[in-house]
Amino acid sequence: MSGLKLTNVKKSFGAVEVIRGVDLDIADKEFVVFVGPSGCGKSTLLRMIAGLEQISGGDLFIGEERMNDVDPSKRGIAMVFQTYALYPHMSVRENMGFALRFAGANKAEIETRVAEAARILELEPLLDRRPGQLSGGQRQRVAIGRAIVRHPDVFLFDEPLSNLDAELRVHMRIELARLHQELKTTIIYVTHDQVEAMTLADKIVVLRDGRIEQVGSPLQLYDDPNNIFVAGFIGSPKMNFFRGIAEPGGIRLADFPGQIIPSPVTLAEGTEVTVGIRPEHFSAEGIADLDVIVEIIEHLGGETYAYARDKGADLVTIATDNNRTLKTGDRYAAKFDPADILVFDNDGQRLR
Template sequence: MSELQLSDVRKSYGGFEVIKGVDLDIRSGEFVVFVGPSGCGKSTLLRMIAGLEDITSGDLTIDDVLMNDVDPSKRGIAMVFQSYALYPHMTVRENMGFALRFAGVPKAEIEKRVSEAAGILELGPLLDRKPKQLSGGQRQRVAIGRAIVRHPKIFLFDEPLSNLDAELRVHMRIEIARLHKQLAATIIYVTHDQVEAMTLADKIVVMRGGVVEQVGSPLDLYDDPANLFVAGFIGSPKMNFLKGVIEAADGRTYARLPDYGDARIPVNARAAPETRVTIGIRPEHFNDQGSASLDLTIDMLEHLGGETFAYARHGNGELVVIETKNGRGLKAGERIAARFDPACALVFDADGKRLR
């Protein structure tokens, strides 16, 4: 169990700054996910925590001990990479115990730790197999087992499921969530997949361009994004964004949507008239009882059994994604009044900042 703090941590390569002043507190036992698009700096930040990248400036502490210049092997951290990196000539048992043998741990203790980890990961029947005899999911479990036997303070996962097919990724997400609960471990996990982040994390750190955009629980980020980037990144299908102009009438504030027949919807946001804004509406917030509506024509229907996603637009405007439970009666080319509750709409200014 361990607490970790990052204080104004920065990383530069020559004159190019990759990590631009990250402040973050990770509590003991938390499952924290770094998420963001490729190149946002999430893997670099993870490698700095591991000691595989130097910290240009700022402080990294674990349990109040400064770790900036501590050797990676002495930080009490174990890392699981995207690549399984198993030794092909060794058995599962030998792969899992290799780091302990290298560190001079007694043979009996190695056997004990390997057996414990194999039990946790249900690898017992596979201990005498070679990696080539294992599936991708089994190899990843061996890589995780290799980390568990070291009894680390903190587990680091760098996109560990990227090489697996869709079904195996779902299964391994369940396995990793179960592992976290069983070990009560502190886990820092990097992914570009926001579905992984939403399903695994206690706390999500959304990054872009070396900067932390927002930190919070999965549902806090989903329901209350701080800016346009977080709103669009968290959620699948992504939030719909409609261009609007603020108007005032009858003591109320409205957003007029020029690309949607000048539809006017009431908004709860402080903004002066004529301010250009973006209105965000999630696909599931469309429903027949909503007081606001958009006149749209359906381009395509995506039937998924229990739900349907309608892709519709007004004239030649941007596509709007609508989630509906009543999609079986809809047809492509059909005109619809897509209703929604305006209280669910979020408002963002021209710089992408949330207006409240």
């Protein structure tokens, strides 16, 4: 079992720098998720850890050993890719044991490790089937099993659920969380899906443009984002943002000039800010409100979301406590507690 340490790690393709000085500590047995929009560098960073991309600058340590120039096969890692990459002519048993057979392991050891992985992943009834006889979720479990049999120090997952349908994604998230609890090993997982990040991670690393924006537990990032990017990226539906200006008594919102909201932070008069309110922070108990007209209603069974605006204002997303009487065209007072708002400066940095 091993932790990892990245110190000022950089990656360039010619003159284009795609990873721009990443510093990160990953503890032994931690489940860490790299999340961010497409092109942010999360998969490149994972491939650098795996040894599939050379490190242009900085240092990578797995355990106490510097790994910059160590061959991928000797790093003690196993990687599960977005595509299953199973051999179609081999059985599940043969696919899972192939890497061990290629490495020269004896038959008894291969059988023992394959049987152990099959038990963990509930693949025992499928061992004699071929990939073409399996569902997408079963194929993904075989790909994970192929990694488990190697007994790696670190598992690397590169968007492994992106090819699955919504129901299978939920099921596989649960399976991966259970797998981490059973194996008790270090896992680094890449996804662009912040719901996956929130539900799986011990620690989330939010990336943008090759840099780390913030690192923390899912709830730390949700409750206490450092900037407007993290605040908007973490959370579904995403946070609402409003332009505002500080006045005596609080913040006047540009789209709702009749409302001055008490500010949770001290601001100089005339300071331009952005105010963030999460959809679930609208409630019937708030002392402030936004007067809006409902445009769209989403009834999701256990919860209801209203999308509303006033005149030319931006659309506001409101969680309505499963209000089933609300209709399109209704005027609605979206109440909230000013203590729940977040305030950001013109550079997008959080004001505390």
